[in-house]
Amino acid sequence: MLRARIGLVVLASVLLAIAVPVVAAYRGVTTLVADQLDLSLVDRADTVLAAVDLDRVPLPRPDTVEQLLAPDGTARPLTPGAAALPVSDRAREVARTGQGSHQEDIEIDGTPYGLLTKARSDGRGAVTVGQTYAGVTAVDEAFLLRITWTSVAAAVGSALLSWLVLGRILRPVRRLAHAAEHITTTRDLTTPLPAAGRDEVGRLTRAFDAMVGALRRSREQQQRLVQDASHELRTPLTSVRGCAELLQRARGRLAPEDEEQILGTLVTETVALDELVRELVELATDQWTAEAPEPVDLLAAAEDSARRFRRRTGREITVTADGPVPVLARPRALQRCVDNLVGNAVKFSPDGTPVEIRVTGGRLAVRDQGPGIAPGDRQAVFERFYRAAGTQSTPGSGLGLAIVHDLVAADHGSVFATAAPSGGAEVGFRLPPAPGG
The missing domain is CATH 3.30.450 (Beta-Lactamase)
Known part of the structure; x- marks a missing residue:
């Protein structure tokens, strides 16, 4: 005791x-x-x-x-x-x-x-x-x-006085312990904690409250992710199941062009389902958590991503720079952010139009030639499974920009989405410069 x-x-x-x-x-x-x-x-x-x-x-x-x-x-x-x-x-x-x-x-x-x-x-x-x-x-x-x-x-007088004073001093600790035991037993993260003072016990209470708040938000995010994922998975699974049942009932009686169309739908929905599951796993496990932040050349990451997407899509992708500086970030997570932004720009840009990557200091922006983003959607596009009006039919999981937001926020950066001066959208992020950069 x-x-x-x-x-x-x-x-x-x-x-x-x-x-x-x-x-x-x-x-x-x-x-x-x-x-x-x-x-x-x-x-x-x-x-x-x-x-x-x-x-x-x-x-x-x-x-x-x-x-x-x-x-x-x-x-x-x-x-x-x-x-x-x-x-x-x-x-x-x-x-x-x-x-x-x-x-x-x-x-x-x-x-x-x-x-x-x-x-x-x-x-x-x-x-x-x-x-x-x-x-x-x-x-x-x-x-x-x-x-x-x-x-x-x-x-004896000192012992009695110290016992009484210690009881008063440790009373907040006992209350905090009872609250922790209640949370452990009931799993109720909304349990109120005792008022925090300005002493060390108060600091402990505030730290515990912050930890419980983080756990509560994490649970809410997990529950929302499960709900959203179940909703998003239902559409491709229903389509795959419908096509499979149709093929099963027809048993070769379909016209070749109808069978080809159904098989194409199956392949398309399976690819979409595979992409959705992969990004869900990435979002849920945060596989880059074990990486340690280090100085990263933001311009080199942009050029590497542009080179791979040029080879993969045949699209014109340019990289320009204005006073780039090394940023403090997790290298693989940063590369994933750049790839997601470039892939998103390629997806929403009409065929034959260029995609531009611009690096300014610790800021990276990817500009496309697509329909742009309405002012009311510029923050919502970074939410999970969010799709702006008119983009529901566009392939994708709706998780790419959400992954960018989470990875950049983990490295103490910020994301943005604006309208490009010559049309289209400009989406990117800012990261803190590396020490001595």
Whole structure:
């Protein structure tokens, strides 16, 4: 669960952020307290030495015990009735020599003490001062307990707050996930998505919405293609079936000229059907998708297409150029576009009339001498299976210009259809120039 994982990361970060300063503060406070206790012990020892040198008894303190240490190592408490403090060998050495000092930590009946033995100025033994650490230990334990509970409370509060905040932050993600699950289950691409904000989740939502929109449009195009294809296929199939049934019923009783006419119709309709199926397959599979765009010489593509159509049709096809530049496109897809435009121009031009291909920069236009295209049909001619008025009897599938539109649009170009100045139509496309072209 994303929320739990992020919450654990946040909690670990909070614990680390709390632990580091807490440990550093505790160690700093402990060191400071220890230094203050040492200073207090030294000050008390100096006070006791000054009082003893003046043959006075120092004022008692509740947290300290004082005793005189003779050169022979015997101890005498300065407070009447007080128990003698233990004397170590180092303390006896200080008392015997009357020089230096010695500090150590001991426990007396389970209570920690700090002992400081300091030589008297006249060399007659030493003074030992014992300072209890019981109060300091209690304060230290209370401080440690309090800071521990404070840290735990801060960690728990941070965990709860992060859990609530993460729930709010991830709410759009959950809504988007539910919408995706609904789309996956129902295949309903019209399912509304949650509102997109301006953060990363909003960007994800907008990207997902764009993807679903593309899928929806693709499905609509596929459905329209199937519907249009079934309609277009019905006519040649009906004609082929009618001719075949007529030949089957006649069984050789038809006149030779009628049989020749029926067989010619069968061949014509079969060729049309083959062309239609081929272009439908090309349109549905987009066999040029795997091609990578690269700089392509648009003039060379036009000349290659013109050369092949001259040989195939015997028609006069000219190529002119004005500042041609390489374009960024898929080479085979671009050649298919040029071939479709030239083939379309040849089909609609009267026999014996020329076809002109003109390349200007990244623009290619093919001009024919046909009936032209009405202004209201100049965008519609690039739709699938569209036929303008008066062209229904013209051979063809009605997919050639639709294929040009799809291939050019995939390479970030645009198509156009206009009337030629001297009659006929001018149909072509524009493509972006190649970098450095």
